[in-house]
Amino acid sequence: MFTLGFRRLLLLVVVAGFSMMVQATSLKVDAPKRYEVQRGDSLWSIAERFLDDPWMWPHLWRANPQVQNPHLLYPGDIIELLQVDGRTVVQLRPRLRIMTLQEPIPFMPLEQVDAFLNRDVMIDRPDFEDALYIVGLSEERTLAGxxxxxxxxxxxxxxxxRYGIYRDLEEIRHPVTRQHLGFKARAIGVAYLVSDEDRMASFRIVESQEEIRVGDRLLPFTDSPFDAGFQPRPPAVALHGMVLRALAASEQQLIGPYQPIMLDLGSEQLQPGHMVEVLAPGRRVRNPQTGEVVFAAENPRGLAMVYRTFDHVSFALVLQSHQPMAPGDAFRQGPRR
Structure with missing residues (x-):
């Protein structure tokens, strides 16, 4: 049976057309004229096909406020670029579907980013010490994997x-001000709950970056923030901060797309979904002609999106990178269009 909401959407498409005006400057030169949504697609990957600025995708749907959740796309839906009175229009043609059997495509390609989303966590020392902890390994071994x-x-x-396995707490201090920003728990694995009897629970380790041992802590994983209804947006006010570090297992110095970073602003300034522009920090240079020292402006490196916030820091995922990012880079609120 088809839902009333879908009938309403289908009627709007047939009678009035479900279309949005697009500024020509925001469309890619090689944007497809027609695209059918596939299983495995994400809103971000589709937006990258059409737009120079993929994170502007939600703005295309605001012309249809009478349609509930019009930004949700499903496999089989058709997206077309049409010319109407000399202007480019994006039109969505939903495929007839039984809504209870269909799941909308996610905002992000979760298979690429899910491995990072719960790997690192900021936590107070008392909460870490009160967390679940391993007291025994199988077959009386001293190490597990x-x-x-x-x-x-x-x-x-x-x-x-689903729980993450953690060991040690690392104090995070601001590299410039030396302010204490909190403690980061080091992720070393993932485990699933097998059984729970009284206070003793059994877990099976499904991932391990290091050998697991007695005393390691377990913290619950959170749901992915990038569900089908997730929409990126720039912060409402101007802000400026610093990239503190990478949040990958290797803590590498050069950072690229779909890698997480730590920012030095917390939940008072940033929220999940906020887009920030990462910049190479400005520097003083000497004019070879005059000898005068001048300040070279910050140079944009790419875009990142906040996915988790804490009191004094936030975690963000790099979405676009014109050149590699690095700890010490600056960031500001994402560009508005």
Missing amino acids: RGDQVQVLGSLTAGVT
């Missing part, structure tokens, strides 16, 4: 079966 089962004590989080 992928596929092994471990016994855990502590209070489980209701409804959560």
Whole structure:
């Protein structure tokens, strides 16, 4: 049975057309005239096909406020570029579907970014010490790895079966001001809940970057922030900050697309979904003709999107990179269009 909401959307498409005006400057020169949404697509990957600035995709749907959740796309939907009175129009033609059997495509390609989203966490020392902890390994071994089962004590989080395994706390200080920004727990693996009897629970390790041992802590994974309804946007006010570090296992110095970074502004200034522009920091240079020292402006390197915030820092995912980013780069609110 087809839902009333879908009938309404289908009627609008047939009678009035479901279309949005697009500024010619925002469209890619080689944007396809017609595209059918495929399984495995994401809103971001589709936006990259059409727009020079993919994060502007949500703005295309605002012309249709009477349609509930018009930004949701499903496999089989058709997106077309049409010319109407000399202007380019994006038109969506939804495929007839049974809504209860269809899932909209996600905002981000989760298979590429999910590995990073829960790997790092900022946590107070008392909360870390009170977290679930490993008390026993299978077959009385001293070390465990992928596929092994471990016994855990502590209070489980209701409804959560996937946990990260952590060891040690690293204090994060601002490299310039030396302000204490919090503690980061070091992720070393992933485990799934197998059984829970009284206070003792059994977990199976499904990923391990290091050998797991007694005393390691377990923290619940959060749901992905990049669901189908997620929409990026620039912060409402001007801001300026610094990229503190990469958040990959290797803590590499050069950072590229789909890699997470730590920013030095927290939840008072940033929210999940905020777009920030990362810049090479400005520097003083000497004019070879006059000898005068002048300040070279900050140079844009790319865009990142905040996906998790804490009191004093935020985590963001690099979405576009014109050149590699590095710790110490500056960032500001994302560009508005």
